[in-house]
Amino acid sequence: MAPESRPVSLWLALPEAAGYPHLEGEVEVDVAVIGGGIAGLTAALALKRRGLTVAVVEGARIATGVTGNTPAR
Numbered sequence: 001m002a003p004e005s006r007p008v009s010l011w012l013a014l015p016e017a018a019g020y021p022h023l024e025g026e027v028e029v030d031v032a033v034i035g036g037g038i039a040g041l042t043a044a045l046a047l048k049r050r051g052l053t054v055a056v057v058e059g060a061r062i063a064t065g066v067t068g069n070t071p072a073r
Contacts, residue, residue: 016061029053036062 029052033044036058044054056062 023057027055029055031055032057 031044031047031052031054033040033047033054033056036056040056040058041062044056047054
């Protein structure tokens, strides 16, 4: 399939989310999840539902790395 005819994943087709501030200073949490892809966000949600404090640290836009480039078939 030619690159110009590749389907765009749901994650990349969504409008740009509201910006979040860069982390400044220290934050104390029970768990820091590194990576805001589907696995990281699912882990963070599960931990939060169990009563833990969680921070998700992502270097770019949430769900745009491997997660964003898969059609999730």
